[in-house]
Amino acid sequence: MLQLTDVAKSYPTPQGPLFVLDGIDLHLAPGESLALMGESGSGKSTLLHLAAGLDVPDRGEIHFHERALSALDEPARADLRRRHLGLVFQQFHLVPSLAVIDNLTLQARLADREDPDWTDHLLERLGLTGLEQRYPEQLSGGQQQRLAIGRALAPRPDLLLADEPTGNLDEAAADRVLALLHELIHESRCALLMVTHSARVAAPLDRCLRLHYGRLEPGEP
């Protein structure tokens, strides 16, 4: 489903280009879950941004459902994100001016894929029933992250890209959120690519890879 071939990405510095990713080859099958581990600054988030079509590589190809992202213009990449991908960020990035229910259904409505039954189900599974009319600032950190996960899953994406989804939570809350995330991933038969630096978070996933100095190595959770 997702295929990265010889992908490289660099950033300009006064000392010349700094390669954060170099010769990355990666494959993710439908329904599969993969943890991407690495130190801070190892290029994990950059790889996630490239996979989401938020950024473009200097070299190499990224295919999603056999379509090369390099062949898509910005609106087409946005369309792909809207319909096929779900994104979960460490900082949640909820819309502070929208109530819980509107945040939850935001991407689904953007993709014109709103399904009231699925929305109800998500609300219940995420433990947000009864909180629909609250605003994000009125929720706890765990509730906010659960809402962010729900927003990403609401349009039933093929692939969920999660960037340190529990980085802002304490251990207990993180465990609860992760358990829920895995259950919902299975329910919706969605693939998962999760960036984390925590072995505990990576452990339940099908596979684990480690980024080291811009290159991928087989990893152990």
Place this chain on the structure above:
Amino acid sequence: MSGRRPARRAGVVGVTLATLLSHYRRHPGQLAMLLLGLWVAGALWSSVQAINATARDSYARAEALFETRLDRIERRDGTPLSPATYAALRRDGMAVSPLVAGELTLAGSAAGEAPLRLLGIDPLTLPGTSPLARRTGDAASLRDWLLPPHRLRAAPDVADAARRDPRLPPVEVDPGLPPATLVTDIGVAQRLLGLAGPTRLVIAPEAPAELPDALMRIPARQLASPGQLADSFHLNLTAMGLLALVVGLFIVHAALGLALEQRLGLLRTLRALGVPGRTLVVALGLELLTLGLVGAGLGILGGVLLARLLLPDVAASLASLYDSHVGTRLALPWHFWLGGVAIILGGLASAGAGLLWRVARLDVLALGHAQAWRARLGGLLRRQAWAGGALIMLAAGLGGWLWLTGDRQLVAGFVMVTAALLGVTLWLPAWLAGSWRLAARLGRRRALWAWALADLQLQLPRLQLPMMALLLALATNLGVSSMVGGFRLTFLDWLDQRLLADLYLHPEAERHDALQAWLADQPEVATLLPARHAEATLLDAAAQSAAPVALFGIRPAAVLRAHWPLRLPAAERDAAWQALAAGEVFVNEQLANRYRRRPGDTLTLRGADGRRHRLSIAAIYPDYGNPRPEVVMPVARLTRVFAAPPGSLGVVLRDAPGSRRQRLDALVTRLAARFGPATAESAIDQQALKADATRVFERTFAITRALDALTLGVAALALLTTLLAQAGTRRAQLAPLWALGVSRRRLVGVQCLQLTGTALGTALLALPLGLALAWALVAVINVAAFGWRLPLHLFPLQLLVTLGLAVLVAGLAALLPAWRLWRMPPRQLLQEFAAT
């Protein structure tokens, strides 16, 4: 937006727009600030446009009236025409038509209400080119017009009042008539006005007429009421309206910038969730359009209400300054409404286009980072400072050119003023940032001081726009106040110089000489100052044109020579008076400026009898408030050469013990006994004249002062709304300081000092700008617009007032946010601290 069933299908743009707009639901203050900015900008602009549109409508109706399309025939001595004269002219084959014009006070009018203008016409002889003649052209209406009970046509604004007057014939509303005008059959008009014959005769401009010597023909083009000067007055109003619009748009720009900066995270999230950049720009554009339409509606409505309030003063100004009659009811054409919406939407687009452009260009990954946003803003500030510098150079260059060439072109003057205002405004952020850096260097050992100045640098992107608005408002306030204050001083001084006589009399022509002889024998009278008026045509060989010019005859008595203002050094004045006595003339500044004449140049005048007179100019004199070019010569010469009819008599009393009032009353009592009450009633006390002139002056600048004050108020609002809108962010910045041990009292003090200090820095830049504006108004724009030049007066107190106003405006704006911070419970500050 909330609700779970059924599924909503609003499309990407719809959902994006609804999500963007939801920001205002959580931040209603920002929405209020945006709409307030649009409302005040639109209201001030629309009010001026409504006034101008009403004035144009009145001018158009006045021009359409037959009077301004027909030549006029009057007696040279100013006495009324007799029916016999009219009959004699008709017998000689001249196509003249009689006309009665006078003022009529309607029955039931309130005290002090202005009388209406009543015209009586003879439709049978009125030249067919007149629009009025066409209206009475069909047989039925002509019969109604000529036979009792006759008909009366009334302008729409006075039709209802006319219907209530039992003396008047049945009333028909005529939208084509100028305001406050009634037209009826000549016989009816004579009866209503108590006249025995026509007041004047009219004739088609192309009709030939061999007039006897006692009569003169005044061409139609000399009678047109709204001239170039009235146009200039409207141009000045438009400029003030434009300034208010710009200041209002600063609020809009500040609010939009703030709303966008606070939604950067949201924009990033939307992009990440799959909203294309172009869709985001379209949605933001739709948001602007929605806000613009609501703001335009509010603004135009406010403008119409404001115009209703201001129109009576403007109408009075135009009537007293230019003899142009403007209705006191608004007459707004369709293009006023459409133009209002267009200019407000255009202004909003200009304020929002830059922001949309930046959103479109920013990288999706950098979009949410305020740092990246601010880094780009830093570059923008530098470009702004360069552009500002270039505009200041342009203004200085234009100023130098106008100064050196002595050319007073209105457009060049406005371009210079606009370039200077805009240039200094664009330069303001660089000036403030530089001042803060210098202040930080001086006080770097004091931690709170250093923090406060560093914090101000961070606030600059948000503070710059309201400070720009404040700069414009302060500079305009200083410039306009200096101009009006200087004008008032000069005008009052000039009145003292021109109104030398204690009493002015306007006797009937047949009693003029007898009255003059009687007054000369009275013991109270020291000097008599007779004056006469006549009309001539100025032949301008250079421009190959002819234009009407007023002739004014004076008696150059010692008292008049000592006080009459002349634009000459004191040492040259005696020589100028001797030259006047020897056959030369004085001309007013309006004539000198319009026809580029200087002392030593010559004028060629054609009198009413057709003879040409070549006259040398001895001196130029100021003549404030007079829109017409004027030539002054001794009254004896004016009577002899230009057949001027008898005019007024000025009486200067001797210095004597006792009250001036009592001596004046004694003289008027004896005068009434000798010449009858009518002659005595024509006497006008000098003090009453001065009071009247001063009242006209004050009214003339009423609208200028009103718009000036409103602009300053708008700037204060801009500052207040910006502070309120960013109060939440400010608390998050202040909370860590509080946590570090700075008391709330000190924090409030620091905040107020930051703001008043910034306002003071802005005012320091406003001072030279305001003075430059005052110079431009006095030396360039007034000369071009009104025809006279004023000396530039500087008022040190006014400079202090400007500084004080800046501090006051900033202090008032800071008060509410400071009070809120003061009242904030520590628990909330703790939350802000935890959030940071």
